[in-house]
Amino acid sequence: MKNVDQADQAHPLLESFVELVRRASTDLPADVEMALKVARDQEAAGSAAEGALDTILQNVALARANSTPVCQDTGVPIFYIYHPPGVSTQSLRSQIEEAVAEATRRAYLRPNAVDSLTGKNSGNNLGVGFPTFHFEAWNEDFVHVDLLLKGGGSENVGVQYKLPYSPLEAGRDLEGVRRVVLDAVYQAQGKGCAPAVLGIAIGADRGTGFVHAKEQLFRPLSDVNPNPQLAKLEDTLLRECNELGIGPMGFGGETSVLGVKVGAYHRLPACYFVSVAYMCWACRRARMILQTDANRQACLVGEVEYK
Amino acid sequence: MANYNLTVPISDEDIRALRVGDTVNLSGVIVTGRDAAHKYMIEHFVRTDDVPASEQALYETLREILQGSVIYHCGPVVRQREDDGRWEFVAAGPTTSIREEPYEAEVIEHFGLRGVIGKGGMGADTLQACGEYGAVYFHAVGGAASLIADAVKEVVAVHKKDEFGVPEAFWVIRVEDFPVVVTMDAHGRSIHSEVERKSKDALARLTYSVD
Numbered sequence: 001m002k003n004v005d006q007a008d009q010a011h012p013l014l015e016s017f018v019e020l021v022r023r024a025s026t027d028l029p030a031d032v033e034m035a036l037k038v039a040r041d042q043e044a045a046g047s048a049a050e051g052a053l054d055t056i057l058q059n060v061a062l063a064r065a066n067s068t069p070v071c072q073d074t075g076v077p078i079f080y081i082y083h084p085p086g087v088s089t090q091s092l093r094s095q096i097e098e099a100v101a102e103a104t105r106r107a108y109l110r111p112n113a114v115d116s117l118t119g120k121n122s123g124n125n126l127g128v129g130f131p132t133f134h135f136e137a138w139n140e141d142f143v144h145v146d147l148l149l150k151g152g153g154s155e156n157v158g159v160q161y162k163l164p165y166s167p168l169e170a171g172r173d174l175e176g177v178r179r180v181v182l183d184a185v186y187q188a189q190g191k192g193c194a195p196a197v198l199g200i201a202i203g204a205d206r207g208t209g210f211v212h213a214k215e216q217l218f219r220p221l222s223d224v225n226p227n228p229q230l231a232k233l234e235d236t237l238l239r240e241c242n243e244l245g246i247g248p249m250g251f252g253g254e255t256s257v258l259g260v261k262v263g264a265y266h267r268l269p270a271c272y273f274v275s276v277a278y279m280c281w282a283c284r285r286a287r288m289i290l291q292t293d294a295n296r297q298a299c300l301v302g303e304v305e306y307k
Numbered sequence: 308m309a310n311y312n313l314t315v316p317i318s319d320e321d322i323r324a325l326r327v328g329d330t331v332n333l334s335g336v337i338v339t340g341r342d343a344a345h346k347y348m349i350e351h352f353v354r355t356d357d358v359p360a361s362e363q364a365l366y367e368t369l370r371e372i373l374q375g376s377v378i379y380h381c382g383p384v385v386r387q388r389e390d391d392g393r394w395e396f397v398a399a400g401p402t403t404s405i406r407e408e409p410y411e412a413e414v415i416e417h418f419g420l421r422g423v424i425g426k427g428g429m430g431a432d433t434l435q436a437c438g439e440y441g442a443v444y445f446h447a448v449g450g451a452a453s454l455i456a457d458a459v460k461e462v463v464a465v466h467k468k469d470e471f472g473v474p475e476a477f478w479v480i481r482v483e484d485f486p487v488v489v490t491m492d493a494h495g496r497s498i499h500s501e502v503e504r505k506s507k508d509a510l511a512r513l514t515y516s517v518d
Contacts, residue, residue, distance in 0.1 A: 046308075052488075056450065059451040059452065072398035072456075073452075107397045110382065121472030153403040153427070156403065169516050179514045189428075190427050191405060193426070245509055251446075251490070280450060282450040
């Protein structure tokens with residue numbers, strides 16, 4: 001048996017990463033919870049939509065108090081990690097994997113990694129390409145870890161359009177983007193657990209389109225897009241998606257979408273993709289900041305900050 | 308819109324009294340089953356005259372529990388108690404039901420279900436089976452997992468856990484006052500198809516092009 005000290009030396013950040021997972025699974029970001037409260041007050045008194053949002057808000061409070069998952073579908077843990085050059089991504093990855101398995105043992109996560117060939121669940125959320133990691137070196141001297149827990153219901157209604165898209169007369173411009181995003185929300189109905197947060201990437205290739213679309217989901221709901229054209233599109237889409245009247249859970253109602261975040265990326269001349277990442281109301285994102293030592297080589301355990 | 312307290316097994320008369328929009332607090336012994344469970348039931352029990360000997364015991368168990376009861380589309384987070392080894396539900400919201408649409412009507416008929424609990428609604432085949440055999444679609448609030456786990460008072464048994472994995476297993480659970488909304492009734496009405504129709508009109512208005 002390993003003694004505790006040895007374990008700590010091999011995985012100094014293990015408990016910190018378990019705590020990141022716990023926070024993501026058992027609580028909602030304050031801006032999302034506030035948006036749900038605002039939405040509740042806008043629904044008609046006594047409506048099924050109001051009832052659904054009341055239940056959602058009670059559930060969020062209970063999950064926080066009991067430290068139990070907000071939603072049983074704790075999804076794919078998706079990590080976006082920004083780090084100074086020199087920090088070992090291998091070490092970060094192995095410690096995070098160990099933390100994910102430990103968080104599963106502690107019932108913060110449901111075992112969700114299923115072998116596509118045999119159908120066997122690995123039981124600890126570890127598998128080939130599971131969880132998901134995106135590493136990017138940057139010039140800051142700290143490590144920034146973003147975690148998103150994205151469930152299968154919402155993942156199933158995500159969609160990628162190729163413009164032009166003739167059924168909606170959607171051309172290769174922002175008007176075309178507006179049309180297909182409205183279609184995506186219409187197609188999803190209540191199946192992705194509306195009200196949703198939409199992360200949208202215009203451009204890129206098929207694969208990175210969704211990577212960027214999910215990156216957009218880390219922006220706070222109040223964040224205003226620095227590009228005025230995209231800021232305007234986000235406002236328009238937020239208003240118009242809610243005019244669809246799908247409502248919480250698809251019961252019909254005033255709020256189908258809590259936020260719309262759009263990024264634009266360079267594309268090939270021949271390709272114009274619009275990737276829509278549909279995130280359920282349980283928009284479980286969490287962030288931690290790790291300070292590094294003077295040489296930017298190692299992460300310092302004592303300096304963990306959660307956001 | 309009325310509010311009902313119902314305990315399984317539910318009678319044909321009681322289920323047909325429910326209308327879309329009604330809220331219900333459900334109690335009694337129900338069973339979770341989702342993708343793997345539905346595929347298994349169809350292949351081993353429903354679309355065959357020959358239940359394999361190895362599956363006979365489970366077949367009898369499920370028949371007894373499900374008659375007049377409901378299947379819950381759910382893959383829970385569970386915890387095993389250290390003292391007595393019993394299982395507990397930690398988080399247990401509904402999963403998206405439409406994936407079971409190819410199977411559900413036959414499962415309702417075969418087992419005499421009075422309903423299914425899930426989220427997102429189901430299609431025309433299930434709606435028709437609801438009218439024909441006396442069943443409804445109960446919508447639970449998606450993601451309300453900790454709240455619903457609170458209504459699960461006991462894990463009575465679990466079947467196929469090792470074969471299907473925790474989310475996909477048949478969990479036999481006793482619930483008290485499980486809060487649901489009727490969104491498809493035994494009279495042919497579905498909130499889901501009504502909302503879909505209205506939102507389709509709204510989409511057409513928002514994407515109208517002048518040629």
